[in-house]
Amino acid sequence: MSRIPVYLLTGFLGSGKTTVLKKMVRSIKDKGKQPALIMNELGSENVEKELFEDEAMIELLNGCICCTIQDDLRNELIQFLKQNHDIDVLLIEGTGIANPAEIVESLTHPELIDQVSIQTIIGMVDASRYLEYQSLFQSSKEIRTMLKQQITSSTLLVVNKTDLIDEKKLKKVITKIEDVKMKDAPIVKAKYGDVSEKALFEKRFLTETVPVNNHSSHHHHHHHTHPFQAIKLEGIEVIDKKSFEEWLKEQGSILRAKGYIVFKGDRQLYSFQYATNQLELHSIESGKKTCIILIGTSLDQEKIRRSLTKFAKQIG
Numbered sequence: 001m002s003r004i005p006v007y008l009l010t011g012f013l014g015s016g017k018t019t020v021l022k023k024m025v026r027s028i029k030d031k032g033k034q035p036a037l038i039m040n041e042l043g044s045e046n047v048e049k050e051l052f053e054d055e056a057m058i059e060l061l062n063g064c065i066c067c068t069i070q071d072d073l074r075n076e077l078i079q080f081l082k083q084n085h086d087i088d089v090l091l092i093e094g095t096g097i098a099n100p101a102e103i104v105e106s107l108t109h110p111e112l113i114d115q116v117s118i119q120t121i122i123g124m125v126d127a128s129r130y131l132e133y134q135s136l137f138q139s140s141k142e143i144r145t146m147l148k149q150q151i152t153s154s155t156l157l158v159v160n161k162t163d164l165i166d167e168k169k170l171k172k173v174i175t176k177i178e179d180v181k182m183k184d185a186p187i188v189k190a191k192y193g194d195v196s197e198k199a200l201f202e203k204r205f206l207t208e209t210v211p212v213n214n215h216s217s218h219h220h221h222h223h224h225t226h227p228f229q230a231i232k233l234e235g236i237e238v239i240d241k242k243s244f245e246e247w248l249k250e251q252g253s254i255l256r257a258k259g260y261i262v263f264k265g266d267r268q269l270y271s272f273q274y275a276t277n278q279l280e281l282h283s284i285e286s287g288k289k290t291c292i293i294l295i296g297t298s299l300d301q302e303k304i305r306r307s308l309t310k311f312a313k314q315i316g
């Protein structure tokens with residue numbers, strides 16, 4: 001099944017997300033394709049809804065995708081994709097305070113990862129307020145943390161509202177962003193979100209499914225840079241628990257792992273969560289296929305597949 005391309009837009013309140021979203025909707029429609037939008041508002045009403053009257057839309061109200069309604073996003077999206085087969089592209093705008101990593105989290109859930117393909121995470125930055133938001137005296141720790149999370153998980157950074165500041169201040173803003181952003185994520189300057197289509201739509205996130213028992217050599221070499229990746233490994237029958245933990249820790253560039261596994265000598269199916277070097281296991285009813293989903297930067301899928309093959313018993 002082919003995955004539906006997904007574009008994520010993130011950025012602090014008022015940074016210009018909706019401005020860019022409108023532009024993206026227009027260019028998708030100009031190509032004769034059908035976009036759908038997911039807009040997430042903190043309040044109980046989405047005031048921007050009327051701007052996108054013609055588009056299929058899921059509204060997630062009364063909460064931020066990143067905290068209270070992550071499960072909602074996943075479930076709504078699963079339902080939505082079942083019912084709307086004519087959608088070509090999905091655009092997701094988080095609230096101004098969403099952490100995009102949490103949206104990536106929902107989209108790479110085992111139930112959803114085969115249906116969607118994140119293309120890029122566009123981080124909007126309000127250049128005219130950035131220094132103020134970073135200032136210890138003028139903002140709060142929460143705001144600084146939020147901005148940092150948004151910038152570190154974006155695969156393209158749009159420094160917007162450059163019309164409101166001078167060249168010197170802009171340079172300072174860009175230097176600060178360069179200090180925290182993902183290595184391969186480019187920075188583009190913009191006024192009213194006037195970023196080229198090429199920059200906005202370029203694929204900068206890779207989602208792949210890799211069968212562990214695939215011994216044939218038709219593995220593709222990706223020459224493009226993908227600063228961010230999600231790899232789904234499938235076809236694993238049982239795995240040795242101790243080796244699995246060690247293996248996860250050895251994969252330095254993994255930010256997050258999850259999936260369903262069965263351990264050697266234990267027929268129980270587990271859902272596992274791995275973050276900040278900690279493995280959490282929850283036994284679940286059988287009925288799900290085993291898989292391991294890895295999210296990280298510069299992952300070498302062939303190396304990962306080979307090292308996993310060493311200690312995992314495979315299906316087929």
Ligand SMILES: Nc1nc2c(ncn2[C@@H]2O[C@H](COP(=O)(O)OP(=O)(O)OP(=O)(O)O)[C@@H](O)[C@H]2O)c(=O)[nH]1
Pocket residue numbers: 011012013014015016017018019020095096124160161162163164190191192193
């Ligand atoms: N001066 C200036 N204003 C801009 C620019 N980009 C957007 N704006 C204006 O800033 C306001 C906020 O822009 P939006 O695109 O709604 O920002 P947003 O990130 O969606 O805002 P939230 O919904 O609060 O999260 C609007 O009035 C825009 O017209 C820019 O580059 N320069």
